[in-house]
Amino acid sequence: DWILHNGEFIRENELNVSKEDRGYQFGDGIYEVIRVYEGNLFTAAEHIDRFYESAEKIKIVIPFTKDVFHKQMYDLVEMNEIDNGQVYVQVTRGDAIRQHHFPQATSPVIVAYTKKVERPVEMMEAGVKAKFIEDIRWLRCDIKSLNLLGNVLAKQEAHEDGSYEAILHRGEVVTEGSSSNMYGLKNGVIYTHPASNLILNGITRRVILNLCKELGITVQETAFTKTEALEMDEFFMSSTTAEIMPIIQIDGQDIGDGVPGELTQKLQQAFEANLKLTVKS
Numbered sequence: 001d002w003i004l005h006n007g008e009f010i011r012e013n014e015l016n017v018s019k020e021d022r023g024y025q026f027g028d029g030i031y032e033v034i035r036v037y038e039g040n041l042f043t044a045a046e047h048i049d050r051f052y053e054s055a056e057k058i059k060i061v062i063p064f065t066k067d068v069f070h071k072q073m074y075d076l077v078e079m080n081e082i083d084n085g086q087v088y089v090q091v092t093r094g095d096a097i098r099q100h101h102f103p104q105a106t107s108p109v110i111v112a113y114t115k116k117v118e119r120p121v122e123m124m125e126a127g128v129k130a131k132f133i134e135d136i137r138w139l140r141c142d143i144k145s146l147n148l149l150g151n152v153l154a155k156q157e158a159h160e161d162g163s164y165e166a167i168l169h170r171g172e173v174v175t176e177g178s179s180s181n182m183y184g185l186k187n188g189v190i191y192t193h194p195a196s197n198l199i200l201n202g203i204t205r206r207v208i209l210n211l212c213k214e215l216g217i218t219v220q221e222t223a224f225t226k227t228e229a230l231e232m233d234e235f236f237m238s239s240t241t242a243e244i245m246p247i248i249q250i251d252g253q254d255i256g257d258g259v260p261g262e263l264t265q266k267l268q269q270a271f272e273a274n275l276k277l278t279v280k281s
């Protein structure tokens with residue numbers, strides 16, 4: 001496979017990353033994951049916008065226009081003949097003698113690669129289990145930072161418990177998943193944490209909120225508690241790779257009837273229909 005390194009297409013074994021790359025030593029960088037469906041980048045513009053926004057929030061300047069960057073991602077997918085899969089792209093502050101403050105003259109290092117991934121259709125049909133875990137991350141979760149230790153530790157704890165995802169909470173308040181956004185449905189209304197500094201405003205989340213508008217489903221971007229979560233009629237999570245994933249059990253307790261909810265399934269169908277439209281155009 002080809003990979004992209006600072007705008008150049010190279011082979012994987014040709015990649016040379018410094019021992020003092022600030023991404024490697026400090027996690028000083030940001031990233032994106034873009035889904036590829038039938039050779040097309042899904043919601044690419046939104047992901048590219050967020051990539052530039054995250055970079056700006058940590059004062060890294062991407063040395064390409066968004067259009068050039070978009071074309072690079074598109075070419076990479078085409079060169080690697082990715083049908084269903086994803087692009088991973090990250091930028092670090094670059095290579096410099098190790099010291100905490102920003103180096104004076106360093107160029108950012110951008111690396112992108114592709115991977116073939118199928119849609120998790122069986123899990124999306126059956127639903128998954130989740131586990132509550134205290135959200136111990138920092139207060140800028142709106143940045144898609146390479147620093148993922150808080151997320152990694154939470155996911156590992158959930159994984160060891162046999163759960164698919166960790167539902168993070170600060171005190172009583174549910175924020176998001178370790179790599180997803182969280183939603184509960186009660187009496188026909190969908191609740192999800194507002195897009196503040198405490199969550200990553202998922203691109204899938206934005207697609208879902210738009211779909212809800214089209215379908216006439218009321219959404220309240222209002223945080224809910226752990227207790228309220230357990231009393232929801234339906235529960236689901238969303239991410240670029242998991243799409244809309246029903247959560248049927250939290251901490252061993254059934255949510256609703258313990259099967260994927262009706263409205264969750266309706267949203268999944270709408271998402272899929274939207275996908276076909278987007279991919280074709």
Ligand code: PMP
Nearest residue numbers: 179180181200202203204239240
């Ligand atoms: N929150 C966190 C912490 C995440 O890592 C992700 C996945 N990148 C999301 C939410 C969902 O974002 P998206 O829908 O853009 O993949």
